[in-house]
Amino acid sequence: xxxxxxxxxxxxxxxxxxxxxxxxxxxxxxxxxxxxxxxxxxxxxxxxxxxxxxxxxxxxxxxxxxxxxxxxxxxxxxxxxxxxxxxxxxxxxxxxxxxxxxxxxxxxxxxx
DNA sequence: GCAATGACTGGTA
DNA sequence: TTACCAGCCATTG
Numbered sequence: 001x002x003x004x005x006x007x008x009x010x011x012x013x014x015x016x017x018x019x020x021x022x023x024x025x026x027x028x029x030x031x032x033x034x035x036x037x038x039x040x041x042x043x044x045x046x047x048x049x050x051x052x053x054x055x056x057x058x059x060x061x062x063x064x065x066x067x068x069x070x071x072x073x074x075x076x077x078x079x080x081x082x083x084x085x086x087x088x089x090x091x092x093x094x095x096x097x098x099x100x101x102x103x104x105x106x107x108x109x110x111x112x
Numbered sequence: 113g114c115a116a117t118g119a120c121t122g123g124t125a
Numbered sequence: 126t127t128a129c130c131a132g133c134c135a136t137t138g
Contacts, residue, residue, distance in 0.1 A: 008135090027120055031134090038134045039120035047119050058119080066119050 008036055009045045016046070016053040022081045023098035024091055026061040057082075057098075063091040 011034050019025055027039035027046075046055050056073040059065055063085065065073045077084055083092035 028122095031120090036134095038132090040118055040133070041120095041135050043119040044136075045119095050119075055119080060119085061121060069119095 008034075008041070009049055011036065012042055012045045013049060013053045016050070016055065016058055019054060019057040019098050022083070022096070024057045024059055024082060024093070024096045025098050026059060026093070028061055029097070030058065059091055061093070063093040063096075065090070 012030060015030055015033060016025070025033075027042045030042045031037055031039050042058075046053075046058060050058070054076075055066070056069065056076040059073075074084075074088060076082075077091065078088075083095040084090065085092050
């Protein structure tokens with residue numbers, strides 16, 4: 001192999017690129033959604049080729065921002081309207097977590 | 113093939 | 126809230 005992303009990487013990047021505005025996904029969610037490996041591999045892919053996708057929408061399951069680009073990420077959320085917890089140092093996963101599995105149906109389903 | 117590493121996760125203290 | 130532990134799986138030396 002070489003510096004080019006494989007099918008798995010493209011899968012991950014495709015999902016990340018499909019995350020709607022104001023929504024986020026956790027590494028584990030992506031891994032489970034793809035049915036591929038674990039969160040660490042997703043993180044590895046993001047670290048290598050995440051520059052081509054909205055990586056700021058991919059965070060940890062507890063809502064904490066990536067170890068890098070925190071300030072950048074926080075800014076993105078402010079513009080995208082991503083629900084942040086009081087303090088703005090973390091994401092409100094309860095509301096921001098995107099369910100790509102039912103996304104096609106969820107577009108019409110909105111809960112107050 | 114084995115050991116170490118990593119943009120991780122969940123539970124317990 | 127933070128800190129530590131054990132499990133997780135692909136990549137790399």
